[in-house]
Amino acid sequence: MLKIKDLNVSINGKKILKGFNLEVNAGEVHAIMGPNGSGKSTLASVIAGRDIFTVDSGEVTYMGKNLLDMPPDERAKEGLFLGFQYPVEIPGVSMINFMRTAINEKRKHYGLEPLTGMEFMKLMEEKKKIVEIQSKLTNRSVNEGFSGGEKKKNEIFQMAFLEPKLAILDETDSGLDIDALKVVANGVNALKKPDNASVVITHYQRLLDYIVPDFVHVLYDGRIVKSGSKELAIELEEKGYEWIKKEAGINEKAESTE
Amino acid sequence: MAAAEDSNNNLKELAEKDYKYGFYTEIESESAPKGLSEEIIRYISKKKNEPEFMLEFRLKAYRHWLTLKEPDWAHVDYQKIDYQDLIYYSAPKKKPKIESLDEVDPDLLETFNKLGIPLEEQKALSGVAVDAVIDSVSVKTTFQAELAEKGIIFCSFSEALQKHPELIKKHMGTVVPYTDNFFAALNSAVFSDGSFCYIPKGVKCPMELSTYFRINAANTGQFERTLIIAEEGSYVSYMEGCTAPIRDENQLHAAIVEIIAHKDAEVKYSTVQNWWPGNYEGKGGVYNFVTKRGVCEGDNSKISWTQVETGSAVTWKYPSLILKGDNSAGEFYSVAVTNNYQQADTGTKMIHLGKNTSSTIISKGISAGYSNNSYRGLVKTAKKAINARNFSQCDSLLLGDKCGAHTFPYIEAGNKSSVIEHEATTSKISEDQLFYCLQRGIDMESAIGLIVNGYAKDVLSKLPMEFAVEAQKLLAISLEGSVG
Ligand SMILES: Nc1ncnc2c1ncn2[C@@H]1O[C@H](COP(=O)(O)OP(=O)(O)O)[C@@H](O)[C@H]1O
Numbered sequence A: 001m002l003k004i005k006d007l008n009v010s011i012n013g014k015k016i017l018k019g020f021n022l023e024v025n026a027g028e029v030h031a032i033m034g035p036n037g038s039g040k041s042t043l044a045s046v047i048a049g050r051d052i053f054t055v056d057s058g059e060v061t062y063m064g065k066n067l068l069d070m071p072p073d074e075r076a077k078e079g080l081f082l083g084f085q086y087p088v089e090i091p092g093v094s095m096i097n098f099m100r101t102a103i104n105e106k107r108k109h110y111g112l113e114p115l116t117g118m119e120f121m122k123l124m125e126e127k128k129k130i131v132e133i134q135s136k137l138t139n140r141s142v143n144e145g146f147s148g149g150e151k152k153k154n155e156i157f158q159m160a161f162l163e164p165k166l167a168i169l170d171e172t173d174s175g176l177d178i179d180a181l182k183v184v185a186n187g188v189n190a191l192k193k194p195d196n197a198s199v200v201i202t203h204y205q206r207l208l209d210y211i212v213p214d215f216v217h218v219l220y221d222g223r224i225v226k227s228g229s230k231e232l233a234i235e236l237e238e239k240g241y242e243w244i245k246k247e248a249g250i251n252e253k254a255e256s257t258e
Numbered sequence B: 001m002a003a004a005e006d007s008n009n010n011l012k013e014l015a016e017k018d019y020k021y022g023f024y025t026e027i028e029s030e031s032a033p034k035g036l037s038e039e040i041i042r043y044i045s046k047k048k049n050e051p052e053f054m055l056e057f058r059l060k061a062y063r064h065w066l067t068l069k070e071p072d073w074a075h076v077d078y079q080k081i082d083y084q085d086l087i088y089y090s091a092p093k094k095k096p097k098i099e100s101l102d103e104v105d106p107d108l109l110e111t112f113n114k115l116g117i118p119l120e121e122q123k124a125l126s127g128v129a130v131d132a133v134i135d136s137v138s139v140k141t142t143f144q145a146e147l148a149e150k151g152i153i154f155c156s157f158s159e160a161l162q163k164h165p166e167l168i169k170k171h172m173g174t175v176v177p178y179t180d181n182f183f184a185a186l187n188s189a190v191f192s193d194g195s196f197c198y199i200p201k202g203v204k205c206p207m208e209l210s211t212y213f214r215i216n217a218a219n220t221g222q223f224e225r226t227l228i229i230a231e232e233g234s235y236v237s238y239m240e241g242c243t244a245p246i247r248d249e250n251q252l253h254a255a256i257v258e259i260i261a262h263k264d265a266e267v268k269y270s271t272v273q274n275w276w277p278g279n280y281e282g283k284g285g286v287y288n289f290v291t292k293r294g295v296c297e298g299d300n301s302k303i304s305w306t307q308v309e310t311g312s313a314v315t316w317k318y319p320s321l322i323l324k325g326d327n328s329a330g331e332f333y334s335v336a337v338t339n340n341y342q343q344a345d346t347g348t349k350m351i352h353l354g355k356n357t358s359s360t361i362i363s364k365g366i367s368a369g370y371s372n373n374s375y376r377g378l379v380k381t382a383k384k385a386i387n388a389r390n391f392s393q394c395d396s397l398l399l400g401d402k403c404g405a406h407t408f409p410y411i412e413a414g415n416k417s418s419v420i421e422h423e424a425t426t427s428k429i430s431e432d433q434l435f436y437c438l439q440r441g442i443d444m445e446s447a448i449g450l451i452v453n454g455y456a457k458d459v460l461s462k463l464p465m466e467f468a469v470e471a472q473k474l475l476a477i478s479l480e481g482s483v484g
């Protein structure tokens, strides 16, 4: 489904991803872990098509197509979803209007008629249940005045609504209490179908108690330095990242945390 | 992302494709010869079979105009207008008097259908009475009979001159005298038609009243006048829409709107101004030089202006209010969008004369392309206007880095008990917001449309329903091709 080969990415001349490789197949859940500043969000942004980053070399194919050639909105319409680490507020734009525009643009892409108001509201209600998001949130402007946790839940709500083929969640678990964490996990698990896949970027092992990944990768200094199964995450939690750095033969100073 | 060449071509296509009002209709019309003189003014007045006082008013205005110089203080730059090269009167030929729609030129009806303004009453938007003005002449006013039952007069200015000359004589020029400014003097001399609206004492107008202005003929100046009188305790909501064909040369539009609200009366005036803005290179477009003013004559009266300005090559317009009555209130809500080479200098004046008067100004400027967008506002409280209050919020949003936004707020406080608050912000459309939308599968144009509409929401929410949807679409369309 997603194949990344030897990807090198920089911003303003600063190299961030340095020979990154990853292959995600339908039906799989991958977890990417790594210390702050290792390039996790950069990876997610590049896959989603953020043009502030420069792809210096490498290949990314998504469902057999050259992903790097596709404009970001087309990537989204083709089923790619990014749960943002820092969801942005859009004042004055109601969640309802936003979601309705998004779903109908996607439907148009597939030659489908736009949803009627009734159909749309029904779908809204259905999906709201999955993430236990309250009407008071969907009645507001996009992310405006949402707490950190509410913003994250809103990302999962949008994911549930848009039913992506490949979801990339960038630290959606950070700053959540256990209940919210379960909601996020439920959202991801509900999406799990043989045709879909997810990449869960996380800082902590905690989320992986609720989402069982098929693979865990450790990202360090712009490349994957270790891959394994769920046990790797537990090991990381116990030993910290220092161990990985040593094992990877990288002798650098500890990463500063932001 | 796309090469500059490509995006330029796109821009050109978009700019012309999306101005869906840019067609021109072959309508047989009767025009005055080019140029301006006392003779032309007499010709217009005679054509319209006007009472003597009207001709005198016009001539006085004309003689005054001759003494004036075109103003140049606005933050706009345009080619000098040759006032002798314009046609001051053009009317569809099938006239003089239209009693039923069957007598209206079918091409003309088609024009209004294309504009989405059905004149046939059974098809007309329920609850909206329409006066349609093409070039200089009012073609048809709908729902007149229903309104007349309540004593409401809603008709073309010419018709009002014939049927209610005393009302015109009494009120015309009392809010905007012909001496007010260059364009007001010009309009007073040559105006050809417009709308007249009279709401009697205690009557709440049961439907939205609306005028659609359309410039069709080439080289024709459009000079219409609107006069609205709301008697004690009455209420009316009035909407005005404007469009023009795509033409390479510039067209002049210099209108006057006068509103009078008596004791306890309320008038809501909404405009969606969508004159042809010129093409992506700044060629053609309407010069929109308009004087709009209302007076809250009586105690507790209220007038609000809501405007969505997306059209015109050059706009010079300051819908203003004189708050004379005690406790009277004025509001000005404006969204002004400029793209490509459009220039807008717009804002308001709130003149507080009465006690406890209050005014609110919400202005949202949106600039894109190479355009220039200025807010110019004056808040003045007279010595006697004790406890006057004003709140102004002027926001500018920039799309791209070639456009300009400017704010010129003037404040003159004449007493110590007045409270005048002014807030202003300038921001750029956020890349993060755009990317968030793109990532949800919303394309660039729609994303800009969404964000800009969100930004302008405080103003759009003041528009009558019938207009709000249209205005939202218009905002999105006006900005197409402006980013990316
Ligand atoms: N917009 C940007 N401008 C400059 N440097 C950036 C930008 N975004 C990320 N970086 C840098 O790239 C590196 C990786 O950042 P990021 O991908 O956010 O890491 P992570 O998500 O793993 O914490 C960091 O050193 C960060 O400072």
Ligand SMILES: [Mg+2]
Binding pocket: A040, A041, A042, A085, A170, A171
């Ligand atoms: Mg990150």
